[in-house]
């Protein structure tokens with residue numbers, strides 16, 4: 001947006017920080033420009049050329065998404081609720097929720113997205129709101145989701161979001177009480193080795209990589225969690241299959257960015273099985289990148305010095321540097337059987353050539369991966385399935401395939417290119433034929449409402465013999481689908 005909108009100015013005026021507005025007003029014309037410039041700094045910090053085709057519009061896209069995703073800072077609850085309060089005859093002011101016209105009103109399953117204040121990644125919110133009218137007034141039901149969205153469209157933490165929605169509704173509707181329950185899903189960065197070495201418990205793709213937290217807030221007649229009002233509210237949710245315990249306690253590990261050892265591409269998870277070397281990509285934070293993220297926070301209307309935000313730029317940069325471009329190429333050819341590289345125990349010699357079947361292919365299913373969408377600077381993650389025709393006396397260990405997946409995943413990517421690059425790398429060793437299927441969930445698509453949480457995008461790359469052997473192709477696809485069914 002070109003300048004501060006009126007809502008923002010009003011909000012500032014009401015807050016009584018006149019000097020602040022004047023200062024902001026002067027630089028108002030370049031507010032989006034601040035974010036775009038900051039994103040360019042981040043791209044440079046990742047060793048990227050921000051003028052290359054895939055990245056040229058990234059600063060603009062990121063700025064637009066962040067503005068849209070935090071527009072709640074410039075919205076006022078009063079404007080939304082005003083004029084939507086209707087008198088309802090028969091409401092007995094202040095007297096309980098016991099039924100009739102004065103009873104509990106519940107709006108369930110409001111889907112929202114918010115931004116995690118710890119790591120700046122979007123998180124999904126399913127919101128349930130209940131209130132007991134009083135003073136012979138009810139509010140238009142469509143206003144409840146809109147009020148909730150005002151607070152979701154900010155940098156948040158689940159409990160604060162829940163409290164703010166509750167307080168805002170209480171103050172604007174003036175009911176006998178308000179109850180809010182939020183079920184929040186935050187992307188979780190798994191220790192990939194753990195998930196990949198447990199084939200007996202493969203993760204379901206639709207929930208893999210997410211951590212869920214439920215929180216609640218109550219005011220007025222909902223002040224007591226053990227009271228009748230809560231019992232009614234919870235019963236109405238249960239009715240819809242939402243099962244929530246009475247005491248909701250937020251999990252401490254809500255945002256895993258606060259525990260760096262679980263990031264996908266650092267430390268032992270990036271140990272290269274080819275040479276045992278550990279990638280040093282997740283190096284120390286770069287001051288220019290950290291300053292750039294702090295300038296984004298400021299530009300969104302936040303105070304980068306707010307207690308909860310102090311380490312956010314560091315965490316975001318730490319996360320981002322997992323996807324730093326690396327100059328080292330993955331030279332698998334050196335390690336192929338008969339190659340000149342050091343002996344590699346990950347490339348199995350087959351026990352006997354007698355059973356060798358030229359028409360047989362080897363496949364590895366459910367290799368977990370993480371990558372970063374270069375268009376939106378948001379993660380996408382999921383499962384990769386790889387098949388290749390065996391060479392006469394060799395096949396890959398699963399860990400070598402996993403490291404190929406990491407190598408191509410841990411950089412700014414698009415899913416199609418990731419698929420092709422993995423296929424080409426495997427093909428450089430098993431040149432008879434390779435097929436790669438990538439199933440991914442994109443945070444950028446979910447947070448814009450294009451993709452639902454749980455749905456996924458699939459891409460396929462086919463090289464060599466697989467391209468003219470429909471039976472083999474079908475065979476491999478069928479094995480993926482069988483496996484997915486047994487997972488479900």
Ligand SMILES: [Zn+2]
Nearest residue numbers: 116118119255
């Ligand atoms: Zn987070």
Ligand SMILES: [Zn+2]
Nearest residue numbers: 373375376444
């Ligand atoms: Zn994207």
